[in-house]
Amino acid sequence: xxxxxxxxxxxxxxxxNQKLIETGERERLKELLRAKLIxxxxxxxxxxxxxxxxxxxxxxxxxxxxxxxxxxxxxxALVPDSVKKELLQRIRTFLAQHASL
Amino acid sequence: xxxxxRGGGNxxxxxxxxxxxxxxxxxxxxxxxxxxQSECRLHKSLQMKMExxxxxxxxNSKLEAIAQEIYADLVEDSCLGFCFEVHRAVKxxxxxxxxxxxESMKDFEIVDQPGLDIFGQVFNQWKSKECVCPNCxxxxxxxxxxxxxxxxxxxxxxxxxxxxxxxxxxxxxxxSESDQEDNDDINDNDWSYGSEKKAKKxxxxxxxxxxxxxxxxxxxxxxxxxxxxxxxxxDPFKYNNSTGISYxxxxxxxxxSLLTTLIFLFQQCGVISEHTKKMCTRSxxxxxxxxxxxxxxxxxxxxxxxxxxxVESSLDNDSFDMTDSQALISRLQWDGSSxxxxxxxxxxxxxxxQGWGLGTNSSESRKTKKKKSHLxxxxxxxxLGSNKKKKPKPPAPPTPSIYDDxx
Numbered sequence: 001x002x003x004x005x006x007x008x009x010x011x012x013x014x015x016x017n018q019k020l021i022e023t024g025e026r027e028r029l030k031e032l033l034r035a036k037l038i039x040x041x042x043x044x045x046x047x048x049x050x051x052x053x054x055x056x057x058x059x060x061x062x063x064x065x066x067x068x069x070x071x072x073x074x075x076x077a078l079v080p081d082s083v084k085k086e087l088l089q090r091i092r093t094f095l096a097q098h099a100s101l
Numbered sequence: 102x103x104x105x106x107r108g109g110g111n112x113x114x115x116x117x118x119x120x121x122x123x124x125x126x127x128x129x130x131x132x133x134x135x136x137x138q139s140e141c142r143l144h145k146s147l148q149m150k151m152e153x154x155x156x157x158x159x160x161n162s163k164l165e166a167i168a169q170e171i172y173a174d175l176v177e178d179s180c181l182g183f184c185f186e187v188h189r190a191v192k193x194x195x196x197x198x199x200x201x202x203x204e205s206m207k208d209f210e211i212v213d214q215p216g217l218d219i220f221g222q223v224f225n226q227w228k229s230k231e232c233v234c235p236n237c238x239x240x241x242x243x244x245x246x247x248x249x250x251x252x253x254x255x256x257x258x259x260x261x262x263x264x265x266x267x268x269x270x271x272x273x274x275x276x277s278e279s280d281q282e283d284n285d286d287i288n289d290n291d292w293s294y295g296s297e298k299k300a301k302k303x304x305x306x307x308x309x310x311x312x313x314x315x316x317x318x319x320x321x322x323x324x325x326x327x328x329x330x331x332x333x334x335x336d337p338f339k340y341n342n343s344t345g346i347s348y349x350x351x352x353x354x355x356x357x358s359l360l361t362t363l364i365f366l367f368q369q370c371g372v373i374s375e376h377t378k379k380m381c382t383r384s385x386x387x388x389x390x391x392x393x394x395x396x397x398x399x400x401x402x403x404x405x406x407x408x409x410x411x412v413e414s415s416l417d418n419d420s421f422d423m424t425d426s427q428a429l430i431s432r433l434q435w436d437g438s439s440x441x442x443x444x445x446x447x448x449x450x451x452x453x454x455q456g457w458g459l460g461t462n463s464s465e466s467r468k469t470k471k472k473k474s475h476l477x478x479x480x481x482x483x484x485l486g487s488n489k490k491k492k493p494k495p496p497a498p499p500t501p502s503i504y505d506d507x508x
Contacts (some may be wrong), residue, residue, distance in 0.1 A: 016167060026175075033175050034182075035342050043183065050187045052194070067184040075175075075180035084194065092167040 019098050029090060036083045045078055046071060371398050 020026040037043055053070045054062050157424060190196035212221035230243040236253045370381040372390040380398075 008504070015166065016171075020171070026246050029171075029175055030178060033179055035178060046180075046183060047187070051197070051200075054187075054191060059191060062188065064184060064188045067188055068181060071184050071187075072177065072180045074182065076176055076348070079176055084172065088168055088172055091171050095168060 012032070016095070016098075020094070023098075025094050029087065032090070033087055036086070037079065040080050040083060042075075042078050042080070042083075044074055049074055370395055371399060 020029075032063075050067070050071060053067070057066065191433045211219045213219070214221075217223060231240040232243050232246040233240045234249060234253055236250070241249045368385070370385060370387040370390055371379045372387075372394040373377065373379070374381065381387060383389065385395070400506070
C-alpha cells in the first residue's frame with residue numbers, strides 16, 4: 001500500500017513535470033527567474049562569493065563540482081523573498097490550471 | 102507549439118473531457134512504429150495517472166509541496182548555470198579581468214551625498230560654465246552660446262556678414278571702430294534700390310552715440326548703425342574717377358541714391374538677381390556669384406575705370422545722414438588732419454580682405470591726395486543746402502538713367 005502510494009506520487013510529479021516542459025512553462029519560469037535574479041543583484045553577490053572561494057582554492061584547482069557544492073546553498077539562500085513569492089505564485093497558478101481541474 | 106497543443110488535448114482526454122479515444126487507437130495495432138499507436142498507449146497509461154492525480158489534486162498541502170519542489174528545481178538550475186558560467190570564465194582566464202585594486206576602486210567610488218552628483222561634483226556648476234567659440238575663440242556663457250554660434254557661424258540672415266566683420270576686427274583690435282560699424286550699418290539693411298529712405302532714417306537716429314559703444318559684440322554691432330569717422334577715405338577716389346559729371350546738377354535725392362549704390366558696391370557683392378531684380382547683399386566673396394558678374398555690375402554703375410580700385414574705399418558714408426552741415430564740415434576737417442592712421446589701417450585691411458589687390462602704400466597716397474579734393478567738395482556740397490552733403494561721386498555718366506531703368 002505504502003509503496004503504491006509513493007509510486008503514485010512519483011507518477012504524479014513526473015506527469016506534472018512533463019506538462020511543465022510540454023507547455024513551455026518551465027522555460028518561461030526559468031527565464032523569468034534568471035531575469036529577476038540579475039535584476040536584484042543576486043548574480044553579483046554570488047559572483048563576489050565565487051571570487052573568494054576561487055581565491056582560496058587557487059585558480060588551478062577549481063572544479064565544477066566544487067563550485068556547485070560551494071555555491072548552490074549560498075545561491076538558494078540569497079534569492080530574495082519577493083522573487084521567491086512571485087515564482088511560487090506562478091507555479092501554483094500553473095498547477096491549478098492543469099492539475100486540479 | 103504543436104507539442105504544447107497536443108499536450109493540452111491529451112490533458113483534456115486525461116481528464117475525461119474527451120470521453121473516448123479514437124477507435125482505431127483502442128484496437129491493438131499491428132505497426133509498432135505507428136506514431137498514433139504509440140501515442141495511444143501513452144494516453145492509456147497517462148489516463149490512469151491522471152485519474153489518480155485528480156483525486157490527489159484536491160490536497161492543497163501536496164500541491165504546495167510540489168510547487169516548492171518545482172521552485173527549488175528552478176533555483177538549482179539557475180545556480181548550476183551560474184556555476185558553469187563561472188567555471189568557464191575561470192578556465193578561460195577572464196573571470197578576474199574586471200577586478201581592480203582597492204585603491205582605484207576607492208577613487209571611483211560612487212558618492213552619495215546631498216548636493217553632489219555621483220562623481221562628487223557640485224551639479225549646478227553648469228551655471229557658470231563658459232564655452233569657447235570655435236570660430237572667433239571668445240568665451241561665451243553657456244546659455245548664450247547657441248545664439249552666439251548662430252551669428253558667428255553665419256546661419257542667420259545677416260550673421261555671416263557680421264561674423265566676418267567681427268573676426269576682422271578682432272584681428273585688428275586697435276583699428277578704428279568706425280569701419281566696422283559703418284559696415285554693419287550698410288549691411289544690415291536689406292539693401293535695395295528703394296531702401297534709401299529707410300536707411301537714412303536709421304542712420305540719423307543713431308548717429309551720435311554710436312561711437313561709444315563696444316563694436317565687438319555682435320548684438321551691439323547690429324544695433325549700432327552709424328559711425329562717423331572716415332568720411333574722407335572713400336569718396337575721394339570716386340571723385341577722381343568720375344570725370345564728367347557735375348554734381349551740382351544732380352538733385353539731392355539722386356545724389357543720395359547714387360552714393361548709396363556706390364558704397365554698397367564697395368562692400369558687398371551687388372550682383373543683380375534676375376528674379377528679384379535686387380542686388381545681392383552678401384560679401385564681396387559671396388560664392389553665389391562670380392567675380393565676373395561682380396565686375397560687370399561695377400562696370401555698369403561705375404564705368405570701366407572705376408571697377409577695381411574702388412573697392413579699396415571701404416568706407417563710408419556716414420555723411421549722408423547728417424542733416425547738420427556744420428557738423429559735417431567739422432568732421433571733414435578733422436578727417437583731413439588726424440584721420441590718416443586709422444583710416445589707413447582700415448582701408449588696407451579691407452583691400453586685402455576683398456582681394457582686390459590694392460597696395461597699402463598706394464592707397465595711402467591716394468587718400469591723402471583725396472582728402473584735399475574732398476574738403477573742397479564739401480564746400481560745394483554745403484552749398485547745396487541741407488541735403489545731405491554727399492560726396493558725390495558716381496562716375497558713370499549714365500547713372501541717373503540707370504536708376505530709372507532699374508526702378
